[in-house]
Amino acid sequence: LQLSVADYRAGLHAAGLAAGEYYLELGSGHGHGLVIAAREFEADAHGVEYLEGAITTALARAVKAGVIDHVDIVRGDVRRINFAPADVVHMHLGPAFHDVLAERIxxxxxxxxxxxxxxWQVPGWLPLPTxxxxxxxxxxxxxxxxxxxxxxxxxxPIAADTLDEPAYVVAVNVHADLAAIEVRVEGADAGSVTVAASTTHAGRGQQLHAAWSAPADASFALAPWARSRNGRFTQRGSAFAPDAALDA
Structure with a gap:
């Protein structure tokens, strides 16, 4: 996808690129985005590009703009790049690449x-609403x-004559590859709530369901937790207040 200068600026503003941050553009082409990031946002701009002619043009553009000291381009395969140093990654390669790169990113x-x-949206990821x-x-x-x-x-609602308390099921949308998923109960009346999730593992773009039963006047919230890469459990996403959802 060829972006206009206005689209580059708008995207970098939307991402909140700040001075001194590491900006990484996949498929940096003729360097328009790199120069804008370095000159207008004072970022350290890094590009990955396969075409040698495009790299030559981009470096010349950075020299002309006076930002060559803050622009670096490597010739390589975007599928093998180390993303770890980046504060902002910019990709406009098409949906197939977005899907392939998502897990490593x-x-x-x-x-x-x-x-x-x-x-294009990245399949399964949750865009920032702002x-x-x-x-x-x-x-x-x-x-x-x-x-x-x-x-x-x-x-x-779950219709079951055998239940003593009102019961409901909520869809849980997963936007990353998560393991050991738990739906925990929080709040003053957490002890009176029974909750169960349909699975403990889900991948990016998948959905699971959490069912609960509780007294009608119970005050509580459901919170999704999962194991992180370092082995610790971390809350994922915001807590969900069933009473607010049912009253809406």
Whole structure:
């Protein structure tokens, strides 16, 4: 996807690229995005490009703009890049590449890192809502941030005459590859709530369901937890307050 200068600027603003941050563009082409990141946002701009002619043009553009000391381009395969140092990753290679790269990006980036996906959504990831409002040419994500790895879907009642308490089921949308998933109960009346999840493992873009039964006046929330890469359990996504959803 060829981006205009205006689209580059809007995307970098939506991602909140800051001075001194590490900007990584996949398929950096003739260097328009690298120069904008270095000159207008004062970032350290890094590009990955396969075509030697495009690299030559991009470096010349950086020299002319006076930012060559803050621009670096490597010739290589974007599927083998180390994403770990990046604060902002910009990719506009098409949906097939976005899907292929998603798992490695998810695993290597820090929780605060942002990903700009121009033109196409990354299957299974949850876009930042503020970025959707700020930029209509693409999507911004924080795929390694636990807060954006689970979202809640529709709530449905469970019809069963054998249950002593009202029961419901809620869809749990998973936006990362998660293991040992638990839906925990929080709140003043947590002890009176019974909850069960349909599975303990889910991949990016998959959905599981959590069912619960509780007294009608119980005050509680459901929180999704899963094991992180270092073996610790971490809350993923926000807590869900069933009473608020049922009253809506």
């Amino acid at each position: 998810e695993q290597q980036l820090t929780p605060n890192a942002r990903v700009i996906a121009a033109g 970025a959707l409002e700020a930029w209509d040419a693409g999507y911004v994500y924080r795929p390694a941030d636990p807060r954006w790895q689970v979202s809640w879907g529709a709530v449905e």
